[in-house]
Amino acid sequence: MNKKFSLYLLIVLIAIMVITSHASVISQRNAFRTPEKIKETARFKAKHERNLENEKRSKHKIYSRNIVVEPILSQMNPNLNFPIGRFLINLGNGSVLQCTASVINTTNGNIGLTSAHCLTKDDGTTFDLKDLSFSPGYDNQQEGPLGTINIENLAVPYTHLVDPDVKDYALVKFAFTDPNKGNARLQDYTGALGWRFDIGNNTLTNVFGYPASGDMVNCTKDGKHLCVWQGNVQKDNNYYFIDDVNLGSGASGSPLIFQYNRNEHLGYVYAAHEAYVDETDESIAPIWDEQIFLGLLLKLS
Numbered sequence: 001m002n003k004k005f006s007l008y009l010l011i012v013l014i015a016i017m018v019i020t021s022h023a024s025v026i027s028q029r030n031a032f033r034t035p036e037k038i039k040e041t042a043r044f045k046a047k048h049e050r051n052l053e054n055e056k057r058s059k060h061k062i063y064s065r066n067i068v069v070e071p072i073l074s075q076m077n078p079n080l081n082f083p084i085g086r087f088l089i090n091l092g093n094g095s096v097l098q099c100t101a102s103v104i105n106t107t108n109g110n111i112g113l114t115s116a117h118c119l120t121k122d123d124g125t126t127f128d129l130k131d132l133s134f135s136p137g138y139d140n141q142q143e144g145p146l147g148t149i150n151i152e153n154l155a156v157p158y159t160h161l162v163d164p165d166v167k168d169y170a171l172v173k174f175a176f177t178d179p180n181k182g183n184a185r186l187q188d189y190t191g192a193l194g195w196r197f198d199i200g201n202n203t204l205t206n207v208f209g210y211p212a213s214g215d216m217v218n219c220t221k222d223g224k225h226l227c228v229w230q231g232n233v234q235k236d237n238n239y240y241f242i243d244d245v246n247l248g249s250g251a252s253g254s255p256l257i258f259q260y261n262r263n264e265h266l267g268y269v270y271a272a273h274e275a276y277v278d279e280t281d282e283s284i285a286p287i288w289d290e291q292i293f294l295g296l297l298l299k300l301s
């Protein structure tokens, strides 16, 4: 019953141009990074094997804890939460890879969620931190309300580094400095998604991302517009999945959100989108292992 299929990883490659004359109107940190053109060159992962034996074994795993962390409003402006943003990986050769990331509610206040494959190279090593950046609230502007934020640390499941087909979720720590010279953390500005591990089959879900292709409706699929998909998400033993939907390249890391509140722009994230699977025509997001997830958080706290 083992079935081979390929994962269409939802990263977008963007060509960038160097800005020299307009540097004054954009932040210095981001002066070199203006996405100009998006190419449909998402990576193709051939021969991913979904092992049904392992799936059966993990089915009966009982978690000792089932933590639920509440979402939290922005402290700066409770009516304006923007925890989701564009996550860019500068390849250093004039191209940028693009994913989606989101700020999650933590005691630390500067922690974000994305896909592990957005942080790792093909050889299993992680990208240089200086090449990673996040722009929360980005939606087809030059940059989001807080500009572009650097990454100071990241935590990827060890097993993902060994086998890129497993545990494709990760956390990053933002190198955030309060633009108002105070001690505010990123989530004090953006608000932050709650998170939980207890979401079951057929759960009404909102997924937000910056696709450059795919099936999201009412969406300008240029990798610059924040788009949303809403519907029921199913669950098998290793993955949450959305049947007959390709969320699109650039949606890697997109948060799957339970009880999304459209006034607050918040809810509970319970998975991060990984890939579109050609053969089965479904978008998949791995189920988090609670102990591993908490271990990632501990590493960054």
Ligand SMILES: *[C@@H]1O[C@H](CO)[C@@H](O)[C@H](O)[C@H]1NC(C)=O
Binding pocket: 013, 091, 093, 094, 095
């Ligand atoms: C930069 O490198 C990536 C990965 O090796 C490649 O796919 C891309 O085409 C390169 N971009 C340019 C502009 O050469």
Ligand SMILES: *[C@@H]1O[C@H](CO)[C@@H](O)[C@H](O)[C@H]1NC(C)=O
Binding pocket: 069, 070, 071, 072, 073, 105, 106, 107, 108
């Ligand atoms: C998350 O936000 C709530 C408020 O909604 C707060 O009470 C709680 O301590 C926060 N959780 C963490 C882990 O910081």
Ligand SMILES: *[C@@H]1O[C@H](CO)[C@@H](O)[C@H](O)[C@H]1NC(C)=O
Binding pocket: 217, 218
């Ligand atoms: C898309 O936009 C149209 C026009 O605004 C609206 O009628 C329709 O309900 C929207 N569809 C979805 C799925 O949001």
Ligand SMILES: *[C@@H]1O[C@H](CO)[C@@H](O)[C@H](O)[C@H]1NC(C)=O
Binding pocket: 201, 202, 234, 235, 236
């Ligand atoms: C999840 O729900 C779908 C649709 O109702 C159903 O076909 C499927 O068997 C369910 N999966 C599990 C693991 O219960």
